[in-house]
Structures are given as C-alpha cells and as structure tokens.
Amino acid sequence: MAVDYTTHDGVAVITLNNPPVNGLGLSTRAGIVDGIERAQNDPSIKAIVLTGAGKAFSGGADITEFNTPKATQEPTLATVIKVVESSAKPVIAAIHSVAMGGGLELALGAHYRIAAPGAQIALPEVKLGILPGAGGTQRLPRAIGLEASLNMIVSGAPVLSEKLADSGLFDEVAPGDLAEAALAFARKVGAKEGPHPRVRDRQIEHPNAAGFIQFARNTVSAMAKNFPAPLKCIDAVEAGVQNGFDKGLAFERECFIALVQTPESHALRHAFFGERAASKIPDVPADTPVRDIAQVAVIGAGTMGGGIAMNFINAGIPVTLLETKQDALDRGLATIRKNYEASVKKGKLKPEALDQRMALITPTLSYDDLKHADLIVEAVFEELGVKEQVFRRLDEVAKPGAILASNTSTLDVDRIAAFTKRPQDVVGMHFFSPANVMKLLEVVRGKDTAKDVLATVMKLAKKIRKTAVVSGVCDGFIGNRMIEQYIRQALFMLEEGALPAQVDKAIEKFGFAMGPFRMSDLAGNDIGWAIRKRRYQEHPDMHYSKIADRLCETGRFGQKTGGGWYDYKAGDRTAYPSKVVDEMIGAFSKEANAERRKISDEEIVERLVFALVNEGAKILEEGIASKASDIDMVYLTGYGFPLYRGGPMLYADTVGLYNVERAIGRYAARPNGDAWQLAPSIAKLAAQGRGFNG
Numbered sequence: 001m002a003v004d005y006t007t008h009d010g011v012a013v014i015t016l017n018n019p020p021v022n023g024l025g026l027s028t029r030a031g032i033v034d035g036i037e038r039a040q041n042d043p044s045i046k047a048i049v050l051t052g053a054g055k056a057f058s059g060g061a062d063i064t065e066f067n068t069p070k071a072t073q074e075p076t077l078a079t080v081i082k083v084v085e086s087s088a089k090p091v092i093a094a095i096h097s098v099a100m101g102g103g104l105e106l107a108l109g110a111h112y113r114i115a116a117p118g119a120q121i122a123l124p125e126v127k128l129g130i131l132p133g134a135g136g137t138q139r140l141p142r143a144i145g146l147e148a149s150l151n152m153i154v155s156g157a158p159v160l161s162e163k164l165a166d167s168g169l170f171d172e173v174a175p176g177d178l179a180e181a182a183l184a185f186a187r188k189v190g191a192k193e194g195p196h197p198r199v200r201d202r203q204i205e206h207p208n209a210a211g212f213i214q215f216a217r218n219t220v221s222a223m224a225k226n227f228p229a230p231l232k233c234i235d236a237v238e239a240g241v242q243n244g245f246d247k248g249l250a251f252e253r254e255c256f257i258a259l260v261q262t263p264e265s266h267a268l269r270h271a272f273f274g275e276r277a278a279s280k281i282p283d284v285p286a287d288t289p290v291r292d293i294a295q296v297a298v299i300g301a302g303t304m305g306g307g308i309a310m311n312f313i314n315a316g317i318p319v320t321l322l323e324t325k326q327d328a329l330d331r332g333l334a335t336i337r338k339n340y341e342a343s344v345k346k347g348k349l350k351p352e353a354l355d356q357r358m359a360l361i362t363p364t365l366s367y368d369d370l371k372h373a374d375l376i377v378e379a380v381f382e383e384l385g386v387k388e389q390v391f392r393r394l395d396e397v398a399k400p401g402a403i404l405a406s407n408t409s410t411l412d413v414d415r416i417a418a419f420t421k422r423p424q425d426v427v428g429m430h431f432f433s434p435a436n437v438m439k440l441l442e443v444v445r446g447k448d449t450a451k452d453v454l455a456t457v458m459k460l461a462k463k464i465r466k467t468a469v470v471s472g473v474c475d476g477f478i479g480n481r482m483i484e485q486y487i488r489q490a491l492f493m494l495e496e497g498a499l500p501a502q503v504d505k506a507i508e509k510f511g512f513a514m515g516p517f518r519m520s521d522l523a524g525n526d527i528g529w530a531i532r533k534r535r536y537q538e539h540p541d542m543h544y545s546k547i548a549d550r551l552c553e554t555g556r557f558g559q560k561t562g563g564g565w566y567d568y569k570a571g572d573r574t575a576y577p578s579k580v581v582d583e584m585i586g587a588f589s590k591e592a593n594a595e596r597r598k599i600s601d602e603e604i605v606e607r608l609v610f611a612l613v614n615e616g617a618k619i620l621e622e623g624i625a626s627k628a629s630d631i632d633m634v635y636l637t638g639y640g641f642p643l644y645r646g647g648p649m650l651y652a653d654t655v656g657l658y659n660v661e662r663a664i665g666r667y668a669a670r671p672n673g674d675a676w677q678l679a680p681s682i683a684k685l686a687a688q689g690r691g692f693n694g
C-alpha cells in the first residue's frame with residue numbers, strides 16, 4: 001500500500017508511504033482519495049492530517065509515469081486535490097523534509113498547512129522543462145503573493161520552510177514533534193464550524209501586477225533562450241491574475257500537457273534520471289560497504305592538483321598537498337588563495353571562510369606526511385615514468401586500505417596500478433579543468449579496482465558535488481575518446497571546404513557552448529598536436545587531416561600566442577576570423593588535391609554530432625560505459641553539449657537511429673569516408689526500431 005490510514009482520537013492521519021520520496025504515482029493518488037473518503041464516512045473523525053512517511057512529505061508527481069497511461073489515469077493529481085479541497089472535514093497538511101512540485105500543490109489544496117523547520121519547499125517543475133500542472137501557478141500566488149511565487153515558480157529553487165513562516169503559506173512552522181503538533185492543530189480546527197478556508201478563494205493583491213509580470217517576462221526571456229517552460233510559467237500565473245482561478249487553472253493544464261511532450265522536457269528529465277543512474281554501477285550493489293575518507297592527499301600542485309584540492313577543502317575535508325620543490329608548492333598555494341580571493345570579491349564566499357579553507361591545507365615536500373591519508377590523488381606530469389615513480393613511492397608510504405587515484409587523462413590506469421602491490425586500491429579520478437568548477441568526474445575502473453573502492457569514490461563524488469560517471473580503461477576514456485572523432489571531422493571539413501568560423505558558428509547554433517576551433521584556441525593547439533604526434537606513432541594506419549599540424553608549425557597555438565585558428569587582440573578574448581589562416585587552409589586543400597565545396601551547416605552538425613554518437617555506440621559495445629545515459633552525462637557536464645538536447649545519445653534517439661545510420665553511410669562514401677566505421681549496434685538497434693535509451 002502506498003498510503004497508510006490511522007486514526008487518533010477523532011483525527012484521521014493519511015500518510016503517504018511510497019519510498020523513496022512519496023512520489024504521487026497512481027496508487028498513492030488513489031490511496032489519498034480512499035483515505036479522505038473513509039474519513040468523511042466515519043462520524044467519529046473530525047479532522048484529517050495528510051503527511052508523508054520517511055524522508056519527504058512528497059517529492060511531487062512521479063516523474064517516471066510521465067507520458068505513460070498512468071499519468072492521466074484517474075484519480076489524477078488534479079482530482080486528488082479537488083477531493084482534498086472539497087472535504088467537509090478540515091484537511092491539514094503536515095510538511096517535513098521535502099514538499100516539492102505536486103507535493104506542494106497537494107498541500108496547497110489542504111485547508112491548513114503546518115511545517116517543520118528545515119523543510120525544502122519548491123515548485124521545481126521548470127527544471128524538468130514543465131510547469132506546475134496541478135494548480136501551483138494559481139494557488140502559490142494566492143498563498144504568498146505574486147512576486148515571491150513567481151520567483152519560486154520560474155527558478156524552481158527550494159526555499160526553507162522557516163523562511164516562509166510569515167508568508168501566508170503556513171498556519172504554523174512548529175519546531176519539535178511535527179506529528180504531535182499536527183494532531184493538536186487538527187483537534188483545534190476540527191472543533192470549528194466549516195467551511196474551512198481554501199487558498200483558491202484568496203485574492204492576489206499587487207499594486208501593479210501587469211507591470212511586474214512584464215518585467216518578469218523581459219528578464220526571463222533573456223535567460224530562458226532554448227527552454228520554453230519558464231515563459232509558460234509566467235503566462236500561466238498571468239492567466240490566473242487576469243481571468244480568475246478557474247480559467248487560470250484550465251490554462252495551466254493546457255500548458256502542462258503541451259510542455260511535457262516537448263523534446264526539451266524529455267531531455268531535462270533524461271538528465272535528472274541520468275545523473276542518479278550514473279551513480280549506480282551494475283555489478284556493485286548499493287549496500288557495498290564504503291571506506292571512510294576523512295583525510296585526502298593530492299600530489300602535484302599544478303593546474304589540476306590545486307583545483308582538485310579545492311574540491312575537498314570546500315567539502316571540509318583536510319588535504320595534504322605534496323610537491324617536489326618549495327617554489328612549485330608556493331605557486332600552487334598562491335593560486336588556490338587567489339581563486340578563493342576572487343570568490344570573496346564576487347561575494348560568493350565569506351571573507352572569514354578564506355582563511356578557514358586555507359587552514360585545511362597542509363603543504364609538504366615529504367612523502368612521510370601522506371601516511372594518514374585515506375585517499376591520495378595524483379596529478380603530476382602526464383608521463384608514465386613520472387607516474388611510475390610516484391606510485392611506487394605511494395605503495396611504500398600509504399597506509400593499508402588507502403585509495404590511490406590518478407588524474408591521468410590519457411595513460412593506462414592498469415599500467416599505473418601495476419606499479420603498486422595493491423592494484424585493487426588503484427582507480428582513475430579524471431577531473432576536468434578547471435577542476436574546482438567543472439561538474440564532471442570520470443571514475444576510471446581498472447581491471448583490478450575493488451568494488452568498495454568504486455563505491456567509496458562514487459559516494460565521495462556526491463559529497464564534493466561532482467557528477468561521477470564510471471568509465472572502463474581505454475584511450476581517452478569516455479569523453480576524450482569521443483571528442484577525438486569530433487575533432488577529426490572538424491579538421492576534415494576544413495580540408496573539404498569549410499572555414500573555422502563557419503564550423504564553430506554552426507555547432508554553436510546547435511547549442512554547444514563553444515565550437516571546436518574556438519575551444520582549441522582556448523585550450524592551446526599545442527596540446528592536441530602533442531596527442532596527435534603520439535597517435536601517429538601508435539596508430540600509423542589512422543587517417544588524420546594534417547591541417548592542424550600545419551597551423552601549429554607556424555606557432556599559432558591559440559589565445560596564449562595571440563593567434564590560432566583565429567586572430568586575437570591583446571586583452572581581448574574575441575575570436576576574429578584570420579585572413580592568414582583562411583588562406584593557409586585554402587592552400588592546404590590545393591596541396592592535398594581536395595576539391596573545396598560548400599559545406600552546409602546541417603552537414604557540419606551531423607558530422608560532428610554523429611561522430612560522437614558513433615564512437616559512443618562503440619564505447620557501449622565494449623562495455624567502457626555501462627549505459628547510454630552515462631555518456632550523455634559526460635557530455636552534458638564536461639563538454640558543453642546543449643542540455644536541452646539531453647546529450648549525444650539521447651539526441652541520436654530523437655533523430656532516430658535509422659536516420660543516423662543513413663547519414664553515416666552517406667558520409668562514409670565521400671572523401672575522408674574511411675573515418676566512418678559504423679558501430680554495429682547502431683545498425684542493429686535501427687533495424688529493431690529501437691534507440692540507445694530503449
């Protein structure tokens with residue numbers, strides 16, 4: 001049963017009991033209606049308390065039911081709320097922990113609300129690409145006023161119950177035992193004559209509602225860009241203000257039905273579940289014991305080591321930071337301090353927190369200081385010989401059971417593990433630059449990595465607010481292995497007729513934060529050059545355009561040298577198309593006997609994105625990633641793939657794998673077509689009419 005019904009001296013208590021968050025799925029909804037009716041029919045009951053068991057009042061509608069018959073099967077949430085609201089006996093919502101989305105809307109349908117302090121109150125629907133669809137856009141403005149409600153609805157951000165104590169939402173915010181307080185309150189109002197107050201009957205008071213709504217619309221339309229939901233939230237609130245509750249409610253319903261079917265909402269829900277699914281590893285049970293991580297050490301205080309250390313410090317975990325030389329250590333510490341100072345300046349960090357955070361770092365030049373660390377993350381130069389030295393030394397000094405992690409981006413984690421006598425304790429923790437900012441953490445599972453090591457690192461990732469995705473060992477892991485195919489295509493297209501600005505513009509219009517050439521100029525073209533040089537040795541058979549090497553030979557490494565694929569002016573990061581480079585590209589095509597042709601923006605997007613998809617499919621086939629949504633999470637959180645498209649694999653599903661297969665077939669038959677080796681799973685799934693995500 002998803003709902004419990006008990007009675008306590010004249011008060012019926014209906015308790016939602018649908019773990020984990022009392023989502024309002026069909027059986028829960030039906031249970032609430034049953035409970036209300038039972039209470040109506042029992043003359044000994046004077047009042048009804050509605051509450052939630054476990055860790056939530058309610059997390060809202062059951063998102064897994066969206067776009068399934070259960071979502072619209074009666075009793076719908078709208079019906080449930082009507083039943084609650086029209087109950088002759090007063091209904092009191094007793095709110096604790098979480099009241100979100102449909103959960104809050106349900107509570108707004110009750111006659112009275114009492115809350116425990118610390119409860120998170122939100123209408124977060126907008127984050128899922130929808131709007132509150134069970135009266136939230138109509139009742140919340142009537143409960144807490146136009147401005148405060150519009151802020152909550154458009155941002156989706158949670159507000160603590162105590163902050164809303166005087167807002168008109170709650171009749172009481174009561175510390176202490178909520179159940180007791182709710183029963184006492186119920187007895188009090190149960191003794192009163194009805195009818196009991198309904199939020200829908202309140203007025204929205206505002207001196208200039210139309211002006212405020214217009215202001216909100218201007219602000220939101222500038223920010224919402226590719227997302228239709230935020231503006232629809234405003235439309236729905238406005239409908240209620242202008243036309244009254246019932247018309248507003250009908251309009252809200254219309255908008256909800258339209259939004260829930262948009263690709264943007266589908267993508268956002270995919271990301272919501274993808275993030276949670278990523279933390280689950282198929283053969284590592286949820287109850288795997290984890291190791292205690294109270295102290296961390298980081299080896300190397302360079303670009304990555306400093307940022308990595310900050311993640312732990314921000315979570316209150318002390319870090320020992322080791323370098324080989326005092327000046328490198330001083331430089332690393334100074335950079336960390338500078339980053340915190342910048343946060344203080346921006347008002348994101350309290351001034352006193354700066355010293356507290358810095359005090360959590362113990363700088364050292366001695367490996368002896370690492371013997372108490374529970375986790376050691378190595379971020380030294382990307383050379384196997386240097387990694388070998390470090391890991392052999394760590395094997396000597398680290399305490400038994402310490403986790404030894406490498407931040408390597410290209411080296412073989414199994415070879416690194418083999419430098420120790422404890423390969424089961426070795427794992428890759430691949431952070432992205434800047435490591436204190438980027439959400440993504442690829443957790444690289446070696447062939448011997450112990451399950452509890454993985455479970456520990458995944459749990460720790462949550463603590464330091466990273467989105468962790470497990471990758472098997474392969475060249476480039478998930479993200480960089482895929483991006484290589486994308487960059488290969490970008491370079492081929494230059495040879496075949498495109499120019500950097502056209503390629504960048506086309507893919508940025510698709511929604512990427514930055515096109516491949518602007519990105520490469522930012523990161524430094526020399527980095528890709530070094531990787532390609534290694535590739536030419538390791539894979540002499542692999543076909544690359546040499547056009548980027550030609551650029552690098554002229555010393556155009558990007559922003560840091562004042563020129564790369566684009567020209568840059570001192571102190572200005574704007575990328576200006578470069579006549580010199582465009583001529584160089586033309587000359588290169590001539591030498592390579594490549595006939596330059598007009599390449600459409602559609603072709604650019606297809607070749608770049610399908611290159612990711614095709615490699616992603618191979619990564620799944622090889623078991624490097626365990627599910628398609630893991631790949632999408634890597635691209636959404638680490639590579640600037642547009643969130644409203646849900647990641648490359650979901651995008652491929654949206655286009656249809658049949659169409660992806662046909663496009664790849666077309667490109668494979670053209671010049672440079674040897675770069676396209678269709679992943680067998682694409683053909684197989686297309687033939688079955690399926691996608692990567694089912």
Ligand code: 3HC
Binds near residue numbers: 098124125128
């Ligand atoms: N429907 C279905 N499942 C849900 C859910 C929901 N509304 N909310 C959370 N879950 C699931 C998660 O998928 C996860 O499942 P798993 O354990 O199998 O991975 C589990 O509940 C726990 O979730 P979290 O890991 O996120 O747990 P936290 O304790 O960190 O957070 C929470 C709890 C704050 C409720 C958070 O889950 C959350 O923000 N949920 C989304 C809330 C939301 O968006 N509600 C609006 C729904 S839409 C709606 O109500 C429409 C209405 O207007 C008609």
Ligand code: NAI
Binds near residue numbers: 380409432
């Ligand atoms: P970096 O050159 O900025 O820093 C490396 C630091 O390690 C230097 O401060 C150096 O003094 C120190 N060091 C070298 N040998 C050492 C040793 N034996 N003991 C202790 N310290 C030592 O390099 P960066 O960019 O921070 O890279 C570090 C690692 O992170 C590499 O494995 C790299 O592949 C990886 N990485 C880099 C990313 C980036 O964008 N820079 C992204 C993801 C991973």
